[in-house]
Amino acid sequence: xxxxxxxxxxxxxxxxxxxxxxxxxxxxxxxxxxxxxxxxxxxxxxxxxxxxxxxxxxxxxxxxxxxxxxxxxxxxxxxxxxxxxxxxxxxxxxxxxxxxxxxxxxxxxxxxxxxxxxxxxxxxxxxxxxxxxxxxxxxxxxxxxxxxxxxxxxxxxxxxxxxxxxxxxxxxxxxxxxxxxxxxxxxxxxxxxxxxxxxxxxxxxxxxxxxxxxxxxxxxxxxxxxxxxxxxxxxxxxxxxxxxxxxxxxxxxxxxxxxxxxxxxxx
Amino acid sequence: xxxxxxxxxxxxxxxxxxxxxxxxxxxxxxxxxxxxxxxxxxxxxxxxxxxxxxxxxxxxxxxxxxxxxxxxxxxxxxxxxxxxxxxxxxxxxxxxxxxxxxxxxxxxxxxxxxxxxxxxxxxxxxxxxxxxxxxxxxxxxxxxxxxxxxxxxxxxxxxxxxxxxxxxxxxxxxxxxxxxxxxxxxxxxxxxxxxxxxxxxxxxxxxxxxxxxxxxxxxxxxxxxxxxxxxxxxxxxxxxxxxxxxxxxxxxxxxxxxxxxxxx
Numbered sequence: 001x002x003x004x005x006x007x008x009x010x011x012x013x014x015x016x017x018x019x020x021x022x023x024x025x026x027x028x029x030x031x032x033x034x035x036x037x038x039x040x041x042x043x044x045x046x047x048x049x050x051x052x053x054x055x056x057x058x059x060x061x062x063x064x065x066x067x068x069x070x071x072x073x074x075x076x077x078x079x080x081x082x083x084x085x086x087x088x089x090x091x092x093x094x095x096x097x098x099x100x101x102x103x104x105x106x107x108x109x110x111x112x113x114x115x116x117x118x119x120x121x122x123x124x125x126x127x128x129x130x131x132x133x134x135x136x137x138x139x140x141x142x143x144x145x146x147x148x149x150x151x152x153x154x155x156x157x158x159x160x161x162x163x164x165x166x167x168x169x170x171x172x173x174x175x176x177x178x179x180x181x182x183x184x185x186x187x188x189x190x191x192x193x194x195x196x197x198x199x200x201x202x203x204x205x206x207x208x209x210x211x212x213x214x215x216x217x218x219x220x221x222x223x224x225x226x227x228x229x230x231x232x233x234x235x236x237x238x239x240x241x242x243x244x245x246x247x248x249x250x251x252x253x254x255x256x257x258x259x260x261x262x263x264x265x266x267x
Numbered sequence: 268x269x270x271x272x273x274x275x276x277x278x279x280x281x282x283x284x285x286x287x288x289x290x291x292x293x294x295x296x297x298x299x300x301x302x303x304x305x306x307x308x309x310x311x312x313x314x315x316x317x318x319x320x321x322x323x324x325x326x327x328x329x330x331x332x333x334x335x336x337x338x339x340x341x342x343x344x345x346x347x348x349x350x351x352x353x354x355x356x357x358x359x360x361x362x363x364x365x366x367x368x369x370x371x372x373x374x375x376x377x378x379x380x381x382x383x384x385x386x387x388x389x390x391x392x393x394x395x396x397x398x399x400x401x402x403x404x405x406x407x408x409x410x411x412x413x414x415x416x417x418x419x420x421x422x423x424x425x426x427x428x429x430x431x432x433x434x435x436x437x438x439x440x441x442x443x444x445x446x447x448x449x450x451x452x453x454x455x456x457x458x459x460x461x462x463x464x465x466x467x468x469x470x471x472x473x474x475x476x477x478x479x480x481x482x483x484x485x486x487x488x489x490x491x492x493x494x495x496x497x498x499x500x501x502x503x504x505x506x507x508x509x510x511x512x513x514x515x516x517x518x519x520x521x522x523x524x525x526x527x528x529x530x531x
Contacts (some may be wrong), residue, residue: 051531105285
């Protein structure tokens, strides 16, 4: 019961007439790796922005690490780490400096800072590059540094918005190896969005498929595959079944253009 | 009771200086910026100032015209550099940097003020440039250490004020293209509707009123008083400081309110 680290109840976000997230309800257990799948404009990023307190919900509620995202936003921020989809480390600073600033902002005790930063660099396999300017890093190194930065304060929940987008398969594997280690070593709960179904399949405990702002399906990979009935369904088939496309299901031209406008606004 | 009040304040200031520190660490890599910034004040003092001083067209009382405009040019170059500061904020938003800072427990006002202070400290290079140029053209400067210290404080505050104003514009327009347009539209009116290059006594009535609503006027007045030997303030130094400080505080509060909108 107290094992639930993330509890979302009827969470809704509207942009004008368009409902980006529509009465979302789900819960995530401590230490779980949880993936949010869905086609573009399904409401994944909007959900993450609400859970990380960047965007106030229109209605509904969510508790992260026991704190309300609406009334206890600062406590939520102390308990989470966030890796946005876009690059979030500063290219004009070194890797070490990027970590140092967050060590200071999160009030890590003075005498622990250096040790924590050293550990974080080592953990993400960046020890040799800590003193280099981040604008000389490769894409995979940037992502690993971002993860190091957002986990320096040992958050209970780490939110990642498409953590491996734009990375080659080797860099993606490296990022995931470190994410899995984080969970194993520190019990960090991982909540992430992705378009790569095989990542969800390989690393997730549970998956939610979002479609038009709602949860279309939720469960373990096996449960989702079994839910289609019959044998041998792949996650790809599950995804197409639940997420479909806007034109195949309830969507029409208006909702698609509204989605794109929102995607543009969010981007 | 005092402890609970003091802690948030020290915590707030500490976070503000963390933001400032890291903005300044980035300076190491843009020395070219410091050089290009020297060009505009040089043009105004060496070309515009010299010609107008010879023409004798401006009646600046007991103060020679070049002496009169030197503090005005300092204020102007601080304004021109600070007003485009918001472009960095938009750049950081297009990446995910703004979002990541906003998802941290840092107070919003500390994020805004920390950036403002860093613009303030950066703009001290402008002061050094204008002092150098002033020596070159024979402006009679006041070298009293206390006066110099006040120049530093006024320059830092002025840059904080205008860079925060710039950040507010960035929070509203959100794109680089629109920002450049708005920035350009604002700088010249702020500059011309001030006492930077002519005394307000020469202005038509309506412009005089506008100039009295313009914070730049008080920045120029304070700088003129502290920079020049034997100069007196038109409004009173405490009045100048009060206007500058109050405007900065109000802008930081507005900025802190609007900054989270960048993450949306």
